Amino acid sequence: MLSLLSSSLNQAVQKLLGRTVTDVTLREYLRDIQRALIKADVDVNLVLNLTESIKKSAFNPPPGVTRKDHILYLTYKELVKLLGEKPVHPTLKRDSTVFLLVGIQGSGKTTTVAKLANFYKNKNYKVGVVCADTYRPAAYEQLKQLLKNIDIPVWWEKGKSSIELASSGVKKLKEEGFNIILIDTAGRHRDESTLMSEMKLIHNSVNPDNTILVVDGTIGQEARRQAEAFHQQAPLGYIIVTKLDGAARGGGAISAVAATGAPIIFIGTGEALGDLEEFDPTRFVSRLLGYGDLKSLVERVSRIEESVSEEKIRAMMQGRLTLEDLVTQMESLTKLGPLSSILSMLPGGFKVRQSIDTEEIENKVRKWKAILNSMTPKERSEPSIINSSRVRRIARGAGVEERDVRDLLKNYYRMRSLIKRIRGRRDFRKLLRGMSGT
Ligand SMILES: Nc1nc2c(ncn2[C@@H]2O[C@H](COP(=O)(O)OP(=O)(O)OP(=O)(O)O)[C@@H](O)[C@H]2O)c(=O)[nH]1
Ligand SMILES: [Mg+2]
Structure with missing residues (x-):
């Protein structure tokens, strides 16, 4: 099906995956995409708009998403936008x-x-x-x-x-x-x-x-x-x-x-x-790009985009970071999962370097959630009142070690001071990426 278009889009994607993403490789990738689409007779203006949109946000992936994943995701999203987002079904009546x-x-x-x-x-x-x-x-x-x-x-x-x-x-x-x-x-x-x-x-x-x-x-x-x-x-x-x-x-x-x-x-x-x-436009585009499992990548990236909404970031930047925010942000990182597992399912078995140790973060998130649950509402909104005896009680209630509770608090304070330090700068993404290093 549409084999010519599919194979040239697929080639462009494979080429991108095999390289480090720089201005030069991005430009080349976008040119490959343009060529593939124009050869398939897609309207030139539509093609230019599409690649322009990819270019605009290519280097601004949400936290935890690599540039490559993000570019792939943007390509997918723009193509889907071109074809209509949702599948449409004809009306069927009950009798005839x-x-x-x-x-x-x-x-x-x-x-x-x-x-x-x-x-x-x-x-x-x-x-x-x-x-x-x-x-x-x-x-x-x-x-x-x-x-x-x-x-x-x-x-x-x-x-x-x-x-x-x-x-x-x-x-x-x-x-x-x-x-x-x-x-x-x-x-x-x-x-x-x-x-x-x-x-x-x-x-x-x-x-x-x-x-x-x-x-x-x-x-x-x-x-x-x-x-x-x-x-x-x-x-x-x-x-x-x-x-x-x-x-x-x-x-x-x-x-x-x-x-x-x-x-x-x-x-x-x-x-x-x-x-x-x-x-089904989304399935169609996945197939055009040659990625059966692109959908799960897309779902994950969309979820992250949602959880790192600008409003949230703004609230956090204004010093209203809560313990829950910290845990949610950490969790959004685990949901991405490594792209490498998706890519390795493909023929050729690509290996992409993992930037995040997902398992470790997952472990941490699990514990942190339990800890949040065993805190009183007041402790959650005012962590400064948590003294050693409260730490002990919370740890027991959550079934974790006391040092896990301290670890959460340490991260929370570190994050808060980081926010204070860079508040006023519009360096949101860097800040959030900093969280993955905790
Ligand atoms: N390869 C391919 N051929 C198709 C497809 N759909 C129809 N055809 C072929 O196109 C030719 C015309 O198909 P028809 O279904 O007779 O077209 P039609 O619109 O009914 O034609 P008229 O009634 O003469 O207007 C036939 O040889 C079909 O086999 C398709 O999806 N792929
Ligand atoms: Mg006919």
Whole structure:
């Protein structure tokens, strides 16, 4: 799938991973990414914006995240932003749901109808197909041929107009209790306006639940015009991009369509019935970059970004550091986990130097949490009242050594004085990175 784009993006990433990140390597990496995307026909402005965003924060990773991880994360996030963040699913009603598929000639409508029929049949829906293509004599035969092995009926009658076929077919299949009814239409028209008017006519006669535009992925940026025209006419309409198997310009088609705001629900990746995939931008991007497990890296980095929110940092900088803050910050470091474990699962087995001893920090966090729990609220908010006898009581309550309690307090005071010292400077990240050295 999109193998060319995927392999060039993958190469760029591998090259970055094999080097130390400097201004020069970053520039080269961004150029590689640009080249890969532009070659796949992604809009140049979109590409420039994307690499500019990566560049802007590349050297400012949150605490505990290496530059490389962060750059990878930013690349992923920007690509996902380009393609739409969340997967979208067509509406399914309880009794029966009608899908109308439209598109220009040869875009893959008939094949996609068969693929959708197969997809929903595998989910145990009772699926029926209506052939409303009257222009192509072999359309009915084509559908029957495609569907003969999976036992799905095709409704068609000689001598009827496409509108008559669509409405009588839907009525009949509804009466017979079909849950999913797919209407295949003719793709005679080359220009958008006639396509749209036909769509409206059929639309008005059957009032489908889901109208889907089928777009050929090999046309690259051109896909945008179709998607735009369609999206204006059918704001709730979905898009399926076909022929993405090995399509050099598929990246362009997908990004162009996504840019119009029309949700892509499936992509077609071959001629066989099974070659249909639900479109999930995040999974798609992971695969483009060649990282099955990029998702977990991304989740971890996002969590850290959340826990080190600016508001928190500002509060801490203003001297309101609490014991809980200290523990939360330490914990966020452990959640990242070493990227090396993810990378070593890949062929080639990359080894990345670990900057943090996660296990040690995890141990500490576990103890510190127990310690916090055995403190009174007053002790937690005013640690200065904790004398030796309180230390003893807290340690006993937490099931740890007294020195663990002292260690937490020591770290807390050290952190507080560090904050005092650098307060006024906008060196937040350095401060937080300092915490990992405790
Ligand atoms: N490689 C590949 N070929 C596809 C895909 N989808 C459709 N095709 C092929 O594209 C050609 C046209 O597909 P159809 O489904 O007949 O297209 P259509 O939109 O129904 O065409 P008309 O009804 O003539 O407008 C056929 O040879 C299909 O096998 C796909 O995802 N990948
Ligand atoms: Mg057809």
